[in-house]
Amino acid sequence: MDISRPVTRTFTATPERGQEADADAILVQQVQAGDVAAFDSLILKYRQRLYSVIYNLTSNREDAADLTQEAFIKAFQSINRFKGRSTFFAWLYRIAVNATYSHLRRHKLRRFFSFDTIDEDLAPAEVLEALTSKSNIPRDRLLTELQEKLNEALQTLSLKHRTVVVLFEIESLSHQEIAEITGCSVGTVRSRLHYAKQQLQGKLQPYLS
Template sequence: MHSSVAVEKSLTQRSFGSAEQTDDDLAYVRRVQSGDVEAFDHLVLKYRERLFSIIYNLTSNREDAADLTQESFIKAFRSLKRFRGRSSFFTWLYRIAINTTLTNLRKNRMRHFFSFEKISEEVSSAEIIEALVTRTNSDRSVLLGELQEKLNEALHKLSPKHRAVVVLFEIEGLSHQQISEVMNCSIGTVRSRLHYAKQQLQAYLQAYID
């Protein structure tokens, strides 16, 4: 049985912006690089919930998400000496987590699902989600239940990279530029993947939102 992650932030708040590089992050990174390994605990405590959230939305499995979150932090710790601050620490950490998760999905051919319940009532700009705001609360609740299964099926047909772009943009609130940095691809590639994914999802779910 799959469980959902509680909604903590509105998509319109673009939560990633609050995770930009801070002097505090850099200070802890420098301490770790200087041999103070315990300073890494602060970074883990600060970012573990956000990292777990993105990984869970790619796997929809709490145990897998917990394991992959831990693996991502271990990889980050081992690679921290090579961190030069060219991007924000969280962008760098996100990249490690995304790559670790996508590798795991490809390797194990995991069935991974999208948690529609992570989307708050402050909906995104995507047409398929906008259709929900015209419903009453009771109608929306019923519709969300019906859409959950169909949306999972639709996203399961997308490649992990297309799924990741949707999750990063619609759920995590990253900009195209930020996604390109996290996934190490061009902004054009991000837009192309997002456009393709939205077309596929909208076509599949059109009958349920009309």
């Protein structure tokens, strides 16, 4: 995927996303005019989402932090070349995904995982309920074990399949948005998602109905 490749499609999947894109465009113009502080607003807005994407692709929180910063620095350095042919959001995600791909390819032989802790307040109620029903084993232990299995299963997917699952199922992006970020067609996104979920179903079978 080449981040310098012109993007002809732009997505504003929802009205909220459209408003968000408009607000971003104003901030980008300010940064391009020399207002460095405007970039801080963009960082504040996107740092958590960007970190989450990278963290879920790498399953390593230190790498994710480093790559998120790298993505912002690259975006900052290249922002004068951003012509608004795509939304800033998609452009930034493309930079982040590219940086992550490069990192994972560079370090594919020495990978290790480090996970963030699960915030039980944010965990799906159904999952917590299912884990609570298990007698005599503490829930946090079950939760940790499930987290490990889930991350292991994700890491068995190829990078392109993992990217689609992360962006769709975890980050709740649309097929069209993912297509733009990954530089492939919507059909390809759908087919990758279908295949990836089949793989995950097999890996996580003991946890599924």
